[in-house]
Amino acid sequence: xxxxxxxxxxxxxxxxxxxxxxxxxxxxxxxxxxxxxxxxxxxxxxxxxxxxxxxxxxxxxxxxxxxxxxxxxxxxxxxxxxxxxxxxxxxxxxxxxxxxxxxxxxxxxxxxxxxxxxxxxxxxxxxxxxxxxxxxxxxxxxxxxxx
Amino acid sequence: xxxxxxxxxxxxxxxxxxxxxxxxxxxxxxxxxxxxxxxxxxxxxxxxxxxxxxxxxxxxxxxxxxxxxxxxxxxxxxxxxxxxxxxxxxxxxxxxxxxxxxxxxxxxxxxxxxxxxxxxxxxxxxxxxxxxxxxxxxxxxxxxxxxxxxxxxxxxxxxxxxxxxxxxxxxxxxxxxxxxxxxxxxxxxxxxxxxxxxxxxxxxxxxxxxxxxxxxxxxxxxxxxxxxxxxxxxxxxxxxxxxxxxxxxxxxxxxxxxxxxxxxxxxxxxxxxxxxxxxxxxxxxxxxxxxxxxxxxxxxxxxxxxxxxxxxxxxxxxxxxxxx
Numbered sequence: 001x002x003x004x005x006x007x008x009x010x011x012x013x014x015x016x017x018x019x020x021x022x023x024x025x026x027x028x029x030x031x032x033x034x035x036x037x038x039x040x041x042x043x044x045x046x047x048x049x050x051x052x053x054x055x056x057x058x059x060x061x062x063x064x065x066x067x068x069x070x071x072x073x074x075x076x077x078x079x080x081x082x083x084x085x086x087x088x089x090x091x092x093x094x095x096x097x098x099x100x101x102x103x104x105x106x107x108x109x110x111x112x113x114x115x116x117x118x119x120x121x122x123x124x125x126x127x128x129x130x131x132x133x134x135x136x137x138x139x140x141x142x143x144x145x146x147x
Numbered sequence: 148x149x150x151x152x153x154x155x156x157x158x159x160x161x162x163x164x165x166x167x168x169x170x171x172x173x174x175x176x177x178x179x180x181x182x183x184x185x186x187x188x189x190x191x192x193x194x195x196x197x198x199x200x201x202x203x204x205x206x207x208x209x210x211x212x213x214x215x216x217x218x219x220x221x222x223x224x225x226x227x228x229x230x231x232x233x234x235x236x237x238x239x240x241x242x243x244x245x246x247x248x249x250x251x252x253x254x255x256x257x258x259x260x261x262x263x264x265x266x267x268x269x270x271x272x273x274x275x276x277x278x279x280x281x282x283x284x285x286x287x288x289x290x291x292x293x294x295x296x297x298x299x300x301x302x303x304x305x306x307x308x309x310x311x312x313x314x315x316x317x318x319x320x321x322x323x324x325x326x327x328x329x330x331x332x333x334x335x336x337x338x339x340x341x342x343x344x345x346x347x348x349x350x351x352x353x354x355x356x357x358x359x360x361x362x363x364x365x366x367x368x369x370x371x372x373x374x375x376x377x378x379x380x381x382x383x384x385x386x387x388x389x390x391x392x393x394x395x396x397x398x399x400x401x402x403x404x405x406x407x408x409x410x411x412x413x414x415x416x417x418x419x420x421x422x423x424x425x426x427x428x429x430x431x432x433x434x435x436x437x438x439x440x441x442x443x444x445x446x447x448x449x450x451x452x453x454x455x456x457x458x459x460x461x462x463x464x465x466x467x468x469x470x471x
Binding site for chain 1: 177180181182183184185426427429430431
């Protein structure tokens with residue numbers, strides 16, 4: 001019998017407690033720093049080594065480079081991630097030797113047409129907010145560990 | 148006088164509809180608050196138009212009548228359920244001047260009419276030709292009939308001490324002491340039985356979403372579903388008003404605060420009961436089906452009978468007898 005009153009007390013007390021909900025669509029929800037969100041791509045750093053495209057488990061990265069006239073190597077020409085199949089597994093950013101592709105904390109990918117899910121170089125380059133911070137430090141550390 | 152006969156009920160219907168709209172809204176708000184949520188807040192300022200939007204949606208929906216259902220019964224079931232729920236409001240005295248009809252057996256009228264709704268629910272469950280709705284309807288009928296008995300029995304205590312079934316006289320008898328004090332046992336039994344009559348949590352077995360999908364109104368959609376929903380909330384209005392009249396002194400002001408108009412006092416007490424119902428729903432889990440009947444017949448009914456006996460005995464005791 002006393003349990004009933006106790007239960008009523010609990011709910012009454014809960015009514016005045018601060019709400020735990022977020023105003024999500026109105027206010028953006030910030031993800032923690034290690035969140036695996038939509039990639040940011042920096043064409044300046046890319047050396048067209050193709051490692052990201054090869055390690056990608058769903059083959060969603062397509063890239064092409066073009067010959068540089070005076071120097072050795074290539075520069076990136078097109079870079080596309082197909083977010084229909086991308087599983088945001090973080091492997092492309094881990095394998096990238098220069099940190100040209102990095103994870104951000106952005107996650108809003110909903111679109112009305114599937115075609116819009118092919119994100120090209122320009123779009124990925126402009127996706128430059130909330131870039132994951134630990135990336136640069138980790139690149140150096142990982143290389144050190146391997147050797 | 149004659150024009151009031153027409154305008155009065157229409158006004159009451161509007162008030163009741165407004166109450167239903169905002170009762171549903173505040174129910175969702177209160178349950179939200181109890182769960183540390185905000186509740187509906189998207190439609191209109193502070194979400195105030197949420198229920199209006201919901202009702203509009205129901206009105207625009209297609210009126211589906213299942214192929215293998217009993218069409219005539221399916222059509223009239225919501226009407227049979229709704230009409231008594233509004234008709235019982237006729238005897239409720241809202242204040243010393245606002246009332247619709249005032250006859251000698253008001254309480255009996257309420258109890259008798261409110262049990263007609265069970266038939267509507269049963270017909271709705273049966274005519275849908277669906278096992279969930281049939282089970283919901285059966286459960287509902289069994290539950291509402293068994294809880295009607297302790298409900299009536301708990302009120303007998305009041306009838307004994309007032310010596311009348313007229314609701315106005317019952318309120319007049321509470322000028323000094325509200326019946327919640329001398330009839331506390333009766334009040335508890337009445338409240339529990341009333342919640343069960345309303346099919347509300349923790350006695351919402353007839354519409355247990357998790358076991359029966361939705362109970363007797365599974366097959367109903369659109370306007371007819373809205374009518375069943377409306378019935379439930381009009382009954383909540385009626386039952387909260389009846390509880391106020393029977394146990395909380397109706398429009399009588401407590402502590403001699405008579406400068407506040409009687410209707411305000413009535414509304415305040417009424418809203419307290421309504422809030423209690425929401426609060427209870429936010430708190431309690433559902434009763435098990437096999438415990439439900441036992442609780443009614445083996446616990447509530449004996450306590451209600453004991454309350455009658457106690458009232459009879461205490462009425463004869465010199466000093467305390469004045470309160471009974």
